Amino acid sequence: LLAGVASWAQLLSAGLGPTLVRSLAAHHATGDARARDETASTVFAAYLGAGAVCMTAALALAPHLGRVFHLAPRDLGDARVLLLALAAAVSVQFPGSVYGAVLMARERYDLVQAVGLALLALRTAATVTVVLRWPSAALVGAVTAGSMGLEQLAYFVLARRLEPDLRVSLRLARRARLRSIGGFSAQVLVITLSERLIHATDEAVIASALGPAPVTDYALALRMVDYPRDALERGADVALPRATAAFERGDLESLRALWSAGSRALLALAVPAAWMLALWGEAVLTRWLGGPHGARGKVVAALLAAALVASVAGRVTARPILQACGDLRAAVRVTALEGAANLSLSLVLVRVVGIEGVALGTLVPAVVAGFFAMPRLVGARLGVTWTRWLREVLAPALLASPPTVAALYAMRAAGLDCTLPTIALAGALTLIVHATACWWLLASPGERAAMRAWVARRRAP
Numbered sequence: 001l002l003a004g005v006a007s008w009a010q011l012l013s014a015g016l017g018p019t020l021v022r023s024l025a026a027h028h029a030t031g032d033a034r035a036r037d038e039t040a041s042t043v044f045a046a047y048l049g050a051g052a053v054c055m056t057a058a059l060a061l062a063p064h065l066g067r068v069f070h071l072a073p074r075d076l077g078d079a080r081v082l083l084l085a086l087a088a089a090v091s092v093q094f095p096g097s098v099y100g101a102v103l104m105a106r107e108r109y110d111l112v113q114a115v116g117l118a119l120l121a122l123r124t125a126a127t128v129t130v131v132l133r134w135p136s137a138a139l140v141g142a143v144t145a146g147s148m149g150l151e152q153l154a155y156f157v158l159a160r161r162l163e164p165d166l167r168v169s170l171r172l173a174r175r176a177r178l179r180s181i182g183g184f185s186a187q188v189l190v191i192t193l194s195e196r197l198i199h200a201t202d203e204a205v206i207a208s209a210l211g212p213a214p215v216t217d218y219a220l221a222l223r224m225v226d227y228p229r230d231a232l233e234r235g236a237d238v239a240l241p242r243a244t245a246a247f248e249r250g251d252l253e254s255l256r257a258l259w260s261a262g263s264r265a266l267l268a269l270a271v272p273a274a275w276m277l278a279l280w281g282e283a284v285l286t287r288w289l290g291g292p293h294g295a296r297g298k299v300v301a302a303l304l305a306a307a308l309v310a311s312v313a314g315r316v317t318a319r320p321i322l323q324a325c326g327d328l329r330a331a332v333r334v335t336a337l338e339g340a341a342n343l344s345l346s347l348v349l350v351r352v353v354g355i356e357g358v359a360l361g362t363l364v365p366a367v368v369a370g371f372f373a374m375p376r377l378v379g380a381r382l383g384v385t386w387t388r389w390l391r392e393v394l395a396p397a398l399l400a401s402p403p404t405v406a407a408l409y410a411m412r413a414a415g416l417d418c419t420l421p422t423i424a425l426a427g428a429l430t431l432i433v434h435a436t437a438c439w440w441l442l443a444s445p446g447e448r449a450a451m452r453a454w455v456a457r458r459r460a461p
Helices: 002-013 016-030 033-069 073-105 109-133 137-162 175-199 202-210 213-237 239-249 252-289 293-325 329-352 355-382 386-399 401-413 420-442 445-459
Strands: none
Touching: 002 033, 002 073, 016 033, 016 073, 016 175, 016 239, 016 293, 033 073, 033 175, 073 109, 073 137, 073 239, 109 137, 175 293, 175 329, 175 355, 202 213, 202 329, 202 355, 213 239, 213 252, 213 293, 213 355, 239 252, 239 293, 252 293, 252 355, 252 386, 252 401, 252 420, 293 329, 293 355, 329 355, 355 386, 386 401, 386 420, 401 420
């Protein structure tokens, strides 16, 4: 519960995270070290303020936790310690993330992922040890908070090694810099809020109309879709520094190629995941939870799987390109309208159809925004017609589907849907089948050559 409350503190970043990555990538492309230091220092100062607000709010909330969340008296001590530990960690995470942005702007996602995987292993081992030896929510929270602090320390060390001349100091913070990036960061914040409206209100809508019991069936199906969507959103963010560098050079052709190739790559992952969820969603929910959850959630899983493909085709692939171009006003309007339409349709359809109506209320706006509005918006910026996007991006991803669907039916006939391990194996095989189909049926000779060259560079000492 408190971890969920703490996650909302990220809104205090006010959209500065992606803005900082974009700005640092632009400064790196132009070789302007002074602008880099001033921008990083300005965001560092702003993040110190956000951290102070977060810590102050936690200190104010701590005495009243029992009344706000109806906690039992025996849990209050651990809850207060946990709240303050998480608040302290988030307060450190804000300014520390400036150094993570330095790594991302230089496209050193290998270092970011290495830190993340190492800390995941360390945090998991520490959590298991604490739970087995000294079971306490407060100690688990301390482990989480400690790993967050170590993450920022690792980013600091790696960023200083990568850019030893980097200077981050409050004396270099400039109000003019904050004003220059404030408009763009505000647009990022509105998009973030709109996406939260799209993804984080369905359970509340269901509970208000049907009571809390049906929320479980919907939320579990939604969670299966959340994992691939979150992973694909992170994958799309990798394109931001390179797109920014291309925009700063005025290289429109590289932006077009990045959007086209990146969109095809992400859809090549989203489409098989969607087919897996649509055709095997009931089996996954049944083996995972038992009982009637699979039957009740299968339609929801299928509708949300289709919405996943639409959101990846639209918002997920368009965001880094539009962020690189430095103007999100049109994207803000589209995303805000999608969020408003999602909420409105869900409020109406939940009373007519039930939880399936909420999923349908998510799907319809996602299709309009993902398959029509966003591709037209990016295409207008890059000089790419919607029919060309349809021919070069969406159609290839869908044309590779028949082998994937056939493989899923064959694996189900072979009984691979009987246990969770075999279902996981089937998911991996589905990705391999779809990737192979994309490689042989859809990839151009140039794309195959580029992939072979990339693999050769990775293998080189």
